[in-house]
Amino acid sequence: MTLYILRRIVQVIPTFFGATLLAFVIIQLTPGNFTDRFALDPNADAQQLERLRENFGLNQPVAIQFFKWIWGIISHGYLGESFTYRAPVTTIILPLIVNSFSLALISLVLTYLLAIPIGIYQAVRQHSFGDQALSFLSVAGLAIPNFFFILLLIVVVLFFQSDLRQVAAGDAWYKPLLSFFTYDLKNGLALPVGGMRTSEIYDGLAWWQQIGDRLWHLVLPTIVITTGGLSSLVRVVRGQVLDFLQADFIRTARAKGLVERTVIYKHLLRNAISPVISGIGTVLPELVTGAGLVEFVYRWPGITPGFVAAIQQKDLYVVMGLLVLSAIFLMIGNLISDVLLALIDPRIRYS
Structure with missing residues (x-):
């Protein structure tokens, strides 16, 4: 090696x-x-x-x-x-690379943590309502242009942050969401729609609060990147698992009376997702250098704006x-x- x-x-x-x-x-x-x-x-x-x-x-x-x-x-x-x-x-350029790398790494981890169990669920329950619903969402995630989804998230956040909507909300179903989107800056951190930190309060925060503030600013960019990667990776995992479900070694494991969970997660998973896991090496640098539109719209100071x-x-x-x-x-x-x-x-x- x-x-x-x-x-x-x-x-x-x-x-x-x-x-x-x-x-x-x-x-x-x-x-x-x-x-x-x-x-x-x-x-x-x-x-x-x-x-x-x-x-x-x-x-x-x-x-x-x-x-x-x-x-x-x-x-x-x-x-x-x-x-x-x-x-x-x-x-x-070092701060730009660190900013882009942190955004890409968090998005990559979330994408894989969500895609692998969802893909396995769809494959094991092929043609079920859950499989069809998740397949529809995957296709929708691939079909919706990135720039549209970016702007849509901004509109949704601003909708819930609007004072007018707070007053008019009354007992509306989305009222609990208001506490998430409109938390007072003096007492906490509002969900931001751009930038890397809350300039009004950042210098007065403790070091751990500053880290939390930066992570809070990563929420919307991470959602956009994770959604795009999740839509495609789920389909790959589903296809890989389906290819191995009827393999001889899986039939042998079932014939021995092993629990289905053991068959899936111990015997099938390692063989099915090896190409998916090995792709992390190429996906991460692509995310680091390829999140340009997200960095521009959300004013995240990364590689692409600097370039x-x-x-x-x-x-x-x-x-x-x-x-x-x-x-x-x-x-x-x-x-x-x-x-x-x-x-x-x-x-x-x-x-």
Whole structure:
């Protein structure tokens, strides 16, 4: 296994180098650079602009810029300096990555915790009312566009938070929900529709309350991402379990008189969901880098908003830093998937 992992790491080095070179060249081919904004100033001096380009290294050929940058990564892990913030790229993008990773990890855990038992339930009770109802919800979850569901959640939350609705609610069926959506900020944390923390009270909270505040802001983004992943993963788990329900080893286990729960969760489950579990390695980096729309609408300061802002500002090394780390996440994810598959399925061995 160790030899296999080392061989895979060696194999991804050319891929990593080629991908970063291609991205660097494409970015450099776009019109203009970071200093162009200063050239629009009527008081700008040509010599000052040239010195600025020289300080940033933008007056050098693209090949030299790339190899200097890649050598900084290889020699001491330096991703360059942000043109906008005049600070190391790592200090700029690390908080963005942590924010996106926390959102993706929580969503991934919830997705798997819900999808596996639901998929098993549907497969064991195939064609029942519960199976058909859950299948309908899965299809609906796949059919509803992400942007529509994002906006729908915001509308629902604002509906319950409206003072007018509180007054008019009376004894309406949804009145208990009002305490959840409209809890007083001074006494607790209202369900937020954007941002990463409650600015009005955050600094006055204890450390554990600050963690709770950030988790509270994750509720709506997590619901959106989990719903999308759940709709597809449930169908995969259901199909995998159905494929094994009539397998010979399952019939043998039943013939021995084993309890159905033991048959399902001890004998069938390990074989049926091994591809599902092994996919965690690739799903997590995809969630980290692919939750862009959710991060934008809910104003969650993650990778995608930072990436777009860096492109707009033509902050070359911030863009490249985010691309490099996204590529590393994906490569590590693929490796983790292979390792998990070998650990879960004893029939698979790597040499």
